[in-house]
Amino acid sequence: MDKSIFQPYEDEIQALEEEIQLLTEKYEDLRQESTFFSDEEILKSIKSFQSETQEETKGEASPSELKAQLESLETDLSFLMKFTGFNFTSHSKKTLEKTRNRTVQKHRLSGKCHSVSFQLEFQLLEMQNNEEVSAVVSDLSIIMESREDSNVSKFVSSSEERGDLLTFFRSLSTYAEWYEHRRRTFLHFKAKYPDVVTLPEGLWGDFIILRNPKISGFELMIVWKIHLNEEGTTIPVLDLLPKVPEQVVEKRTSSVESIPGSFRSALRLFGIEAAIENLIKVLASET
Numbered sequence: 001m002d003k004s005i006f007q008p009y010e011d012e013i014q015a016l017e018e019e020i021q022l023l024t025e026k027y028e029d030l031r032q033e034s035t036f037f038s039d040e041e042i043l044k045s046i047k048s049f050q051s052e053t054q055e056e057t058k059g060e061a062s063p064s065e066l067k068a069q070l071e072s073l074e075t076d077l078s079f080l081m082k083f084t085g086f087n088f089t090s091h092s093k094k095t096l097e098k099t100r101n102r103t104v105q106k107h108r109l110s111g112k113c114h115s116v117s118f119q120l121e122f123q124l125l126e127m128q129n130n131e132e133v134s135a136v137v138s139d140l141s142i143i144m145e146s147r148e149d150s151n152v153s154k155f156v157s158s159s160e161e162r163g164d165l166l167t168f169f170r171s172l173s174t175y176a177e178w179y180e181h182r183r184r185t186f187l188h189f190k191a192k193y194p195d196v197v198t199l200p201e202g203l204w205g206d207f208i209i210l211r212n213p214k215i216s217g218f219e220l221m222i223v224w225k226i227h228l229n230e231e232g233t234t235i236p237v238l239d240l241l242p243k244v245p246e247q248v249v250e251k252r253t254s255s256v257e258s259i260p261g262s263f264r265s266a267l268r269l270f271g272i273e274a275a276i277e278n279l280i281k282v283l284a285s286e287t
Contacts, residue, residue: 084113084173085113085114085173085176085177085180086111086112086113086169086173087111087112087113088109088110088111089110089111089112090108090109090110090111091107091108091109091110092107092108093105093106093107093108094106096123101127101128101129102125102126102127102128103125103126103127104123104124104125104126105123105124105126106121106122106123106124107120107121107122107123107124108120108121109121113172113173113176114176114177114179114180115176115179115180115183115204116144116145116172116175116176116179117144117145118142118143118144118145118172119142119143119144120140120141120142120143120165121139121140121141122137122138122139122140122141122163122165123137123138123139124136124137125137125138136163137163137164137165138163140159140160140163140165141160142156142159142160142168144156144172151227151228151229151230152228154229154230155171155228155229155230155232157230158230158231158232159171159232167232168232170232171228171232171233171234174234175226175228175234178226178234178236179204179226182206182224182226182236183203183204185272185273185276186199186203186205186208187203188273189208189276189277189280190203190208193280193284195213196210196211196212196213196280196283196284197209197210197280198210198211206223206224206225206226207221207222207223207224208221208222208224209221210222210279210280210283211283212283212284217243218243219242219243220240220241220242220243220259220279220283221240221241221242221243222238222239222240222263222276222279223237223238223239223240223241224236224237224238224272225237225238236272238264238267238272239260239263239264240259240260240263240264240279241260242259242260263275263279266278266279
């Protein structure tokens, strides 16, 4: 799965959020500055802000037009969040330090990507040198809910050490999308073949059981694991485990032993859905 397809949407989301929250953040910055500057400096800043606002709005759209533009931006943002699977449920920030060319803020952010919940806490240092602005993330702490936590914990620790939020969100998006893809696939086959497909752990489990009602004790378990390594790469791993009665093994030893290998070959040739579909059809046709 090509991770680069998410980059334009991530950039667009960031741009929309910045535009929507611009005036709110300016006001918040002015309010926070009261801790660090004198009354005279505060009044000077307010007058400067008012002057800039008047110049920016002079000759531009009317309030009703600006409101319509804002609503349109919010609609676009909502669409992009649904498209990428991200839903941010809360965000707060606190300014810890602010000078003329240096700002330190503490952010708390929580949300879900498809079915995977996450919480973030980090400090953001912004430094301005002439017209250039640089930002550094530090003290990153991540809490991520996952049912495949054996490798996820390593990825979380690695992300916290690097402080790379963009890589974290990109990797989380791909990882959560595989979760959602597996859920939809299991749901599809359960609905299509209710007499053959069983989900012992529900739609969020990592395996399904295939049974032919006409062959007692014969089962095929399709295991579908989703691994996330330290570099943030998602790796789906599928395999097939047969459970065969002794009388069937005695009659068809060679054919039974070849089932897992045939399934892996079908995965490479046809993909996940087609391989499972063919397996179910073959199983259902056995008498």
